[in-house]
Amino acid sequence: MNTRIKGREGExxxxxxxxxxxxxxxxxxxxxxRGEVDIIALDKDELVFVExxxxxxxxxxxxxxxxxxxxxxxxxxxxxEYLACRPALAEKNVRFDVFFSSNGAGQWEHFSHVFxxx
Numbered sequence: 040m041n042t043r044i045k046g047r048e049g050e051x052x053x054x055x056x057x058x059x060x061x062x063x064x065x066x067x068x069x070x071x072x073r074g075e076v077d078i079i080a081l082d083k084d085e086l087v088f089v090e091x092x093x094x095x096x097x098x099x100x101x102x103x104x105x106x107x108x109x110x111x112x113x114x115x116x117x118x119x120e121y122l123a124c125r126p127a128l129a130e131k132n133v134r135f136d137v138f139f140s141s142n143g144a145g146q147w148e149h150f151s152h153v154f155x156x157x
Contacts, residue, residue: 064080111154136152
């Protein structure tokens, strides 16, 4: 299975999991010229930008390297563009989360508040 299909399936599972937790999915694979965010959702009153990582060859210990400062900056820029077009959401608290699964076993780890805008 190629990585694009595997990534899409991982994002599908993550979105289903978030919805089961009561989150509202606002966008998936939201793209701007600055970058892309896998899932944008509301968790109660917080606007959450979610990066989904679904790996078979890497472990949890490799996760910090996959979300480099450059990747964080791109996600933050996408967040700002998303909010600029949606003033009703601008007052929400924003956070950046990661959903991670290794080996495709369907066991997910949710990392909340992985990084901040500063």
